[in-house]
Amino acid sequence: xxxxxxxxxxxxxxxxxxxxxxxxxxxxxxxxxxxxxxxxxxxxxxxxxxxxxxxxxxxxxxxxxxxxxxxxxxxxxxxxxxxxxxxxxxxxxxxxxxxxxxxxxxxxxxxxxxxxxxxxxxxxxxxxxxxxxxxxxxxxxxxxxxxxxxxxxxxxxxxxxxxxxxxxxxxxxxxxxxxxxxxxxxxxxxxxxxxxxxxxxxxxxxxxxxxxxxxxxxxxxxxxxxxxxxxxxxxxxxxxxxxxxxxxxxxxxxxxxxxxxxxxxxxxxxxxxxxxxxxxxxxxxxxxxxxxxxxxxxxx
Numbered sequence: 001x002x003x004x005x006x007x008x009x010x011x012x013x014x015x016x017x018x019x020x021x022x023x024x025x026x027x028x029x030x031x032x033x034x035x036x037x038x039x040x041x042x043x044x045x046x047x048x049x050x051x052x053x054x055x056x057x058x059x060x061x062x063x064x065x066x067x068x069x070x071x072x073x074x075x076x077x078x079x080x081x082x083x084x085x086x087x088x089x090x091x092x093x094x095x096x097x098x099x100x101x102x103x104x105x106x107x108x109x110x111x112x113x114x115x116x117x118x119x120x121x122x123x124x125x126x127x128x129x130x131x132x133x134x135x136x137x138x139x140x141x142x143x144x145x146x147x148x149x150x151x152x153x154x155x156x157x158x159x160x161x162x163x164x165x166x167x168x169x170x171x172x173x174x175x176x177x178x179x180x181x182x183x184x185x186x187x188x189x190x191x192x193x194x195x196x197x198x199x200x201x202x203x204x205x206x207x208x209x210x211x212x213x214x215x216x217x218x219x220x221x222x223x224x225x226x227x228x229x230x231x232x233x234x235x236x237x238x239x240x241x242x243x244x245x246x247x248x249x250x251x252x253x254x255x256x257x258x259x260x261x262x263x264x265x266x267x268x269x270x271x272x273x274x275x276x277x278x279x280x281x282x283x284x285x286x287x288x289x290x291x292x293x294x295x296x297x298x299x300x
Contacts, residue, residue: 004033004043014052029068030055092241099245108230108253114296118222121195122188123154123207123215124174148280149211151187155277157206158191161199165277166190172271174218195219225266228254228292250290258294266293
């Protein structure tokens with residue numbers, strides 16, 4: 001029988017660190033062949049070198065720890081497709097970042113109109129976006145399904161309460177929620193008459209029954225304001241990069257416009273406003289528009 005390898009020898013042959021070996025042993029990814037009863041030192045078999053080297057190389061390829069347990073039968077073709085997809089997303093993000101970094105306020109025209117007070121009702125959704133960049137794609141894919149379902153359930157709940165179809169709806173970061181800009185979303189629509197606690201509880205229940213998602217029903221009034229929107233002076237059909245960058249570009253355009261005209265923004269972010277009863281159906285009269293609500297000049 002060939003002598004076993006010490007942890008140091010195994011590290012040198014496989015490229016794994018002492019810290020990695022300890023972690024992989026704890027996770028059951030790469031357990032030592034034996035542990036010396038007297039010293040407690042981990043010992044490895046020569047037959048484990050292939051597995052150890054494979055694990056080390058997979059980690060260099062940014063394979064998550066959770067997938068290393070199957071290193072002996074690793075799905076290389078499937079992971080290559082994952083890497084290609086991630087690289088395309090990274091390239092796309094770089095393109096969007098480059099567009100934002102090249103922001104020029106002269107490329108945008110501001111449109112301002114006075115707007116009266118407007119009553120609204122809506123629901124707050126907890127987005128539950130993971131910290132891991134690798135998990136963002138799946139999270140946003142799921143959100144693309146969840147959000148229309150919740151909005152449809154809200155519309156049905158309001159119809160059951162006798163409400164007419166809304167003439168305007170929007171998404172926004174809630175100013176009255178408890179989360180931050182990246183953890184909650186407000187789905188809102190025009191609504192007259194407010195909503196008492198019983199009505200809000202009924203809406204929450206009907207949305208939960210239909211979609212399985214817990215939401216918080218809220219209502220309020222947009223005060224009299226100036227609504228500011230922007231169009232690009234470049235013309236032509238917007239590219240995917242331009243569309244992805246548009247939220248940031250419009251925010252920068254508003255910041256420049258507000259500083260120049262002495263405007264104060266109402267709310268933390270722009271609203272994505274759509275004319276019609278739904279943000280997510282073909283019945284919408286127009287694509288969503290970023291609308292910045294500002295306090296009228298001279299208002300207290």
